[in-house]
Amino acid sequence: MELTERCTQLALLEHRLADLLRPAGRLADDRPLTVLTGPVGGGKTTLLQAFARRVAGSGVRFLAASASRAERTVPLEVIRQLVRAAPLGNGDRDRLGRLLDRGTLAWGDADDQDLEDPARTTAALGGALVELAGRAPLVIAVDDVHHADMPSLRCLDFVARRIAGLPVLIVLTESPRTRPWHPEVYAELLQPARLHRIRLPLLTADGTYRLLAARLGAPVARSIADECHEVTAGNPLLVQALGDDHLAATERPPDRPVVGEAFREAVLSCLYRCEHLVLKAARALAVTGEPLHGNLLSHLVDVRAESALRAIDGSTSGGLITDDGLRHPVVAQAVLDGMTAEERARLHRQAACLLHEDGTAPERIARHLVRTEELGEPWMAQTLLDAGEQALVDGDPGTALRYLRRANRDCTDACLRARIRSALARAEWRLDPQAAVPHLLSVASAVRAGHLSSRQAASPIQYLLWHGQIDKAVELVHHLGERADSADPGSAAALAITKGWMSTLYPGVGANRPMPSPAIRDPLTLAKVKRRLQGVSLLTAVLERGDAGVIDDAERLLSTNRLDDERNMWTAICALVATVYADRLELAGDWSEKLGGTPAAHRQPTPAAMIAAVKAAVAGRLGDLSRARDLADAALTQLSHKGWGVVIGIPLAVRLRALTLMEELDAAGGCLQVPVPQTMFETPFGLHYLHARGLYALATGSPEAALADFQLCGQLMTSWRLDLPALVPWRTESARALLRMGRRAQAEKLVREELARLRPTHVRYRGLALRVLAAAGDGPDRVQHLRAAVRLQRQCGDRAELAHSLSDLGHVYQEAGDLRQARDATRAARALAQECGIPLLRPGRTAGGGGPGEAASEAAVVDGLSDAESRVATMAAQGHTNREIAEKLFLTVSTIEQRLTRIYRKLDVSSRSDLAVRLRLGRPGPAPTGHGAAPSTPDEPPR
Secondary structure (H helix, E strand, C coil): CCCCHHHHHHHHHHHHHHHHCCCCCCCCCCCCCEECCCCCCHHHHHHHHHHHHHHHHCCCCEEEEEEEEHHCCCCCCCHHHHHHHHCCCCCHHHHHHHHHHHHHHHHHHHHHEECCHHHHHHHHHHHHHHHHHHCEEEEEEEECCCCCHHHHHHHHHHHHHHHHCEEEEEHHHHHHCCCCCHHHHHHHCCCHHHHHEECCCCHHHHHHHHHHHHHHHHHHHHHHHHHHHHHHHCCCHHHHHHHHHHHHHHHHHHHCCCCCHHHHHHHHHHHHHHHHHHHHHHHHHHCCCCCCCCCCCCCCCCCCCCCHHHHCCCCCCCCCCCCCECCHHHHHHHHHHHHHHHHHHHHHHHHHHHHHHCCCCCCHHHHCCCCCCCCCCCCHHHHHHHHHHHHHHHHHHHHHHHHHHHHHHHHHCCCHHHHHHHHHHHHHHHHHHHHHHHHHHHHHHHHHHCCCCCCCHHHHHHHHHHCHHHHHHHHHHHHHHHHCCCHHHHHHHHHHHHHCCCCCCCCCCHHHHHCCCCCCCCCCHHHHHHHHHHHHHHHHHHHHHHHHHHHHHHHHHHHHHHCCCHHHHHHHHHHHHHHHHCHHHHHHHHCCCCCHHCHHHHHHHHHHHHHHHHHHHHHCCCCCCCHHHHHHHHHHHHHHHHHHHHHCCCCHHHHHHHHHHCCCHEEEEHHHCCCCCHHHHCCCCHHHHHHHHHHHHHHCCCCCHHHHHHHHHHHHHHCCCCCCCCCCHHHHHHHHHHCCCCCCCHHHHHHHHHHHHHHCCCCHHHHHHHHHHHHHHHCCCHHHHHCCCCCHHHHHHHHHHHHHHHHHHHHHHHHCCCCCHHHHHHCCCHHHHHHHHHCCCCCCCCCCCCCCCHHHHCCCCCCCCHHHHHHHHHHHHHHCHHHHHHHHCCCCCCHHHHHHHHHHHHHHHCHHHHHHHHCCCCCCCCCCCCCCCCCCCCCCCCC
């Protein structure tokens, strides 16, 4: 070991040696004992070895011995080592050997009352050493003298008393102890009057750096020295070990030390060389994580005298223990690694029992119970359940799972086990809803058996609804309703709240599956129900009345409800969705970011995934299609498809709509391949999915399929008594599909019916309906309708629909001959389309005013083709070249060629003339192939 920051101490020893070599042959200060005092691992032995080399170089005799804990009960072992090292003749060696043997026997047979014979032997041995000292200068060194056997200590004391004036120096090394092995004898030897003490402190931060630099080089040492000093407190043995681990590591962090096997062995070596009390304390501290002077330690190490524990500090523990406990987590881990599993489990059990007796909070006790081998006491499983539920309240489902799984493993009480499984379902759901399903089956059985109350079953019933198991959820509500105790307002409130959520998620459940209605007359209970259903009330107010006044209530709920607690989480999510339906998208986006950035969202994937889905919906409503797609993708990857349950309808719908509007139709079609629960179509989530699927069908040239989806939305909403345009504007969308099918009169009737139902606050849906009305009508009203649509869509921030309305307006202006207005509207539409990621804009009309000249400017509707493909096919059949089509549609020639290739393949045609016939454009005679161009052949790329 390097002698870093030990030069001063070595110089003091050399000064003592120089005194010994003076002509007078005696020490200048008449203090024959020099004691090197420093913590275990502090470099005392290294310093003594360096001094021994100096002594040997000076020609002075050097006798060395080393004491150890294992030999401190062997009488005269230290003296025997000194005699063995002495330069004696055969006669002297035999004489001293006989004295040692006699002394060993005498001390072995002696008792505290009869020490006369051992004392005579000790005096004889001491006299022999004094005689040896009188022959020439002598240095006697004993390493770790605190471990020396008691007879050797007495012999050294005899020598120290009689070498005054002789050229003898006795050098001892010791580590501070909480209590000496033989305190009386030890105190006699180390009397202050004849003692010169040299202290070896732990290394400073600079010393730690210099020691590391000698092994690792200055650049590496500079980057890790501070943390190394924090971990080791400057203990040279530990610093050297970290250096060894860093050299041996294959992967080395740039600015952190590597903690490996060498460091762990060094920590254990230090503790084994300390007193057993220090080792026991270190193990207890590693297991409990408590401070040194906490309530547990004295009981765990079985020490009644607090003074013994107060003596444990950095000096008696090699710097490993401080008042706060073990110095660093890596030190604690090293101590734990040095214990057997049985030792750790025993200490954890002891700690748990002590804390339970003191009435400590369950979460502190559970940290230990979870690491015990078995839960032998009835209170243990209950404590783990209480701690798990508190962890759920604190938003830490991972910790809750650890506690609850441990409780579930050993619990034998049926009612308590049912409560544990209910809490397990809650914890699993927050991390992965699919993992909660096995617990839900057990909870259902427990409810039927009467082991769970309404309050304890409320959350699992909600998870059944999440997974689409509506019949099972209704059955459990019936069971709970039949057992409802009118004297227990809490159970009645929980049942009413469960029914409220069930009616929100499955609006048709009341009509199709009658449920019990608990009678609640207590005002406090009614207030509790109302408070827990605030989020539902907000949603209803926004959807039914478009009530913008509820936004203040929504903000209040969002600012006071956290994601940590599950009850508050649902309220916060509902308030957030209410701001989306109210078209307060900037507010919804801000709160989504705030909620998504909380520690609770980072720890809980399920709430985080729901927040991401809301973010995606906000981006989609703002027309930021690429961001909506990416956020929906992120939401869908946070949970498995099965884990999303019926709620998968939201992120899937957002992704499908965004991809459809961006004309990434192959990717959009992939959304429809994702399996969804059939019961999703009994929820509002299914309505949004049907809406997006209908838009995809329109874009791919299947208006009949689109109309079926939109009308199914209408049928469901009507049967649920939720025929609210703010939920899904199914009449407007159906009118759009009817226009594509050429049924203009029906479309106009349907969209006018929608406009009559809309409230003034339904700005988004009025703008959408006016655009469709303009496409369905004729005459000057079209401009008025589209200008109103543009104004409303600017007001609500729907940039994607605004781009389409501007495009339609430009087309209508062009038909009316107002080219300047047409150019301005078209330019604005193109700019917006580019921002939104919409590759192609086409007018919303599917038929013109009916004049024969309008057919040339309209795209024919062909089953199997998307809107974009229909547009290209129509222009190609009219005789436009690929370059002309590209210029008109603001696309590249290559893109037009690729689309024509797909069109030919879908329609099974091989030329523009065949395409014109297939499209039935109605022109007399053969359709032209375009400006005298030759028809394309199957092997020739379409021009």
